[in-house]
Amino acid sequence: MQLRLYDLAGADANRRFSPYCWRIRMALAHKDLPVETIPWRFTEKDAIAASGQPRVPVLVDGEKWLADSWTIANYLENTYADRPPLFGGEAGRGLSFFYSNVADTLVGTIFPLIALDIYQNIDEKDRGYFRASREERVGTTLEKLVADRDSRVTAVRQTFAALRLTLKEQPFFGGERPLYADYAIFGPFQWARCISAFALLAADDPIRSWRERMLNLFGGLARSSPGYDT
Amino acid sequence: MQLRLYDLAGADANRRFSPYCWRIRMALAHKDLPVETIPWRFTEKDAIAASGQPRVPVLVDGEKWLADSWTIANYLENTYADRPPLFGGEAGRGLSFFYSNVADTLVGTIFPLIALDIYQNIDEKDRGYFRASREERVGTTLEKLVADRDSRVTAVRQTFAALRLTLKEQPFFGGERPLYADYAIFGPFQWARCISAFALLAADDPIRSWRERMLNLFGGLARSSPGYDT
Numbered sequence: 001m002q003l004r005l006y007d008l009a010g011a012d013a014n015r016r017f018s019p020y021c022w023r024i025r026m027a028l029a030h031k032d033l034p035v036e037t038i039p040w041r042f043t044e045k046d047a048i049a050a051s052g053q054p055r056v057p058v059l060v061d062g063e064k065w066l067a068d069s070w071t072i073a074n075y076l077e078n079t080y081a082d083r084p085p086l087f088g089g090e091a092g093r094g095l096s097f098f099y100s101n102v103a104d105t106l107v108g109t110i111f112p113l114i115a116l117d118i119y120q121n122i123d124e125k126d127r128g129y130f131r132a133s134r135e136e137r138v139g140t141t142l143e144k145l146v147a148d149r150d151s152r153v154t155a156v157r158q159t160f161a162a163l164r165l166t167l168k169e170q171p172f173f174g175g176e177r178p179l180y181a182d183y184a185i186f187g188p189f190q191w192a193r194c195i196s197a198f199a200l201l202a203a204d205d206p207i208r209s210w211r212e213r214m215l216n217l218f219g220g221l222a223r224s225s226p227g228y229d230t
Numbered sequence: 231m232q233l234r235l236y237d238l239a240g241a242d243a244n245r246r247f248s249p250y251c252w253r254i255r256m257a258l259a260h261k262d263l264p265v266e267t268i269p270w271r272f273t274e275k276d277a278i279a280a281s282g283q284p285r286v287p288v289l290v291d292g293e294k295w296l297a298d299s300w301t302i303a304n305y306l307e308n309t310y311a312d313r314p315p316l317f318g319g320e321a322g323r324g325l326s327f328f329y330s331n332v333a334d335t336l337v338g339t340i341f342p343l344i345a346l347d348i349y350q351n352i353d354e355k356d357r358g359y360f361r362a363s364r365e366e367r368v369g370t371t372l373e374k375l376v377a378d379r380d381s382r383v384t385a386v387r388q389t390f391a392a393l394r395l396t397l398k399e400q401p402f403f404g405g406e407r408p409l410y411a412d413y414a415i416f417g418p419f420q421w422a423r424c425i426s427a428f429a430l431l432a433a434d435d436p437i438r439s440w441r442e443r444m445l446n447l448f449g450g451l452a453r454s455s456p457g458y459d460t
Contacts, residue, residue: 088325091318094405095325101395165331175324 002036003028006048006058009039010121010195016225017121017194019107019187020069021057023100026183027073029218031083042126069187070100073180086180099173099181106188109159110200112138116146117196149198156200160207167206171213178217186214190222197228232266233258236278236288239269240351240425246455247351247424249337249417250299251287253330256413257303259448261313272356299417300330303410316410329403329411336418339389340430343379346372347426379428386430390437397436401443408447416444420452427458 007025008018016022016037028035040047040056051058051067059066061079066072077086077093087093115134119142122130131142138145163185166173173181189211192200201208215222235255238248246252246267258265270277270286281288281297289296291309296302307316307323317323345364349372352360361372368375393415396403403411419441422430431438445452 085321088321089319091315091404091409092321092325094400094407095318095322095329095403095409095411097400097405098329098392098396098403098411099325101392104395105392162328162331162335165334166328170324170327173325173328174321175327177324179321179325181325181328 003033004036004038004060006040006056006060007037008056009041009123011123012121012226013039014224014226015121015194017118017191018056019103019191020055022187022190022222023069023103023180023183024057024059024072024076025221026178026186026214026217027076027086027180029221030086030178030180030183031076031080033076033080033083041123043129069184070097073100088174088179092179096180096184099184103184103187106185107191109156110188110192112145113149113153113156113198113200114146114192114196116142117198121195153198153200157202157205160205164206167210172210178214182210182214186211186222190214190227193229194225194227197230199230233263234266234268234290236270236286236290237267238286239271239353241353242351242456243269244454244456245351245424247348247421248286249333249421250285252417252420252452253299253333253410253413254287254289254302255451256408256416256444256447257306257316257410259451260316260408260410260413261306261310263306263310263313271353273359299414300327303330307410318404318409322409326409326411326414329414333414333417336415337421339386340418340422342368342375343383343386343428343430344376344422344426346376347428351425383428383430387432387435390435394436397440402440408444412440412444416441416452420444420455420457423459424455424457427460429460 005021005024005028007016007021009016016039025037045054048054048056048058051065053067055067057067057069057072059072066075073086087096119127119130135141170176172178173185189200189207193211201211235251235258237246237251237255239246246269255267275284278284278286278288281295283297285297287297287299287302289302296305303316317326349357349360365371400406402408403415419430419437423441431441
């Protein structure tokens with residue numbers, strides 16, 4: 001039975017931009033598991049109610065409804081153990097969890113630069129919910145949040161130092177080949193790329209070269225969403 | 231032939247405080263390789279000249295002089311391949327390099343909180359060199375650098391978020407057992423602990439519980455240096 005993934009979409013149903021869903025899209029491709037993706041909007045909570053929580057990614061495998069990207073990644077690794085390993089062995093599974101958490105903090109770091117672009121690219125019906133929930137969280141308007149982003153981007157780029165130092169020396173976080181660690185970190189950068197024309201990464205940043213390598217994987221899967229190659 | 235490690239020491243020769251040397255002390259213990267550590271001061275560049283560069287750790291294995299903690303870790307893994315693996319396999323080696331780079335950036339994050347404590351704990355003969363080189367690097371005096379550390383520590387602790395999220399859920403970065411990733415990240419925290427009474431970590435921080443687990447490894451090896459359990 002075909003796997004199904006509820007996948008966050010913008011006003012354009014092809015614009016898939018969730019940093020968390022992209023981890024799983026890439027992980028499924030790594031395991032060569034076909035999946036039917038279902039475009040989902042923030043306010044369609046009912047569609048994923050069977051998962052017991054209100055956020056995507058939600059993966060449906062037969063009777064099973066799974067949520068949370070780390071939980072789903074572990075489920076895929078355990079259930080489809082005969083397919084290419086996502087973590088690089090048991091030690092690799094332990095080592096990969098930190099990458100998942102680093103990726104989560106990257107979402108928080110990048111959000112103040114692209115928040116208004118998200119608002120502008122999401123479906124009309126999601127806008128009220130998105131603005132109200134995010135403005136309450138950050139304590140200001142989306143417009144004020146991004147206002148001085150040109151001056152703040154340098155400091156944000158500096159917080160990527162350890163990623164950059166790594167990718168200067170090796171093609172992927174997994175070494176010579178990409179692993180779940182790469183998909184986790186790719187999520188936030190792909191999120192920004194799909195939703196915002198703002199130049200998050202300098203043209204000569206090794207992170208940008210790695211992002212290109214990631215975009216080339218699996219027949220260019222991650223290019224299948226509309227995006228901005230800034 | 232016994233391995234020898236040049237190991238940064240304070241005025242008290244037993245106070246071993248280099249964040250980079252601690253990675254290697256722990257890695258050697260992980261591989262159950264006995265080592266003679268030689269207390270070394272910042273200004274004793276001649277003693278390690280055979281390594282072709284001026285910084286510790288420097289490991290001497292027979293005729294070989296090795297420098298740079300990541301290079302040394304890889305040397306140990308390759309040369310003593312029959313002993314417990316440091317990285318958790320080849321995929322783990324790739325995944326571990328990012329931890330080494332995260333640890334390097336942690337040194338930069340923590341330094342402005344403990345810079346003056348380092349100065350006060352190092353050997354008299356090192357003080358002129360240390361003050362001049364570090365004040366040039368940071369563009370201010372050591373005293374001014376640490377002046378408002380009580381108000382800055384909260385922001386510094388927030389930069390540890392991804393470490394904390396990981397250690398809330400698993401005992402080590404390597405999962406159930408420590409790996410080189412743990413030793414790399416331990417370095418900066420052990421550095422701070424050995425040289426400064428400043429409370430870098432809150433008492434209830436999961437990073438602090440992990441630090442305790444790290445201090446307990448190998449018969450309490452990392453407690454062998456004088457330090458401050460704040």
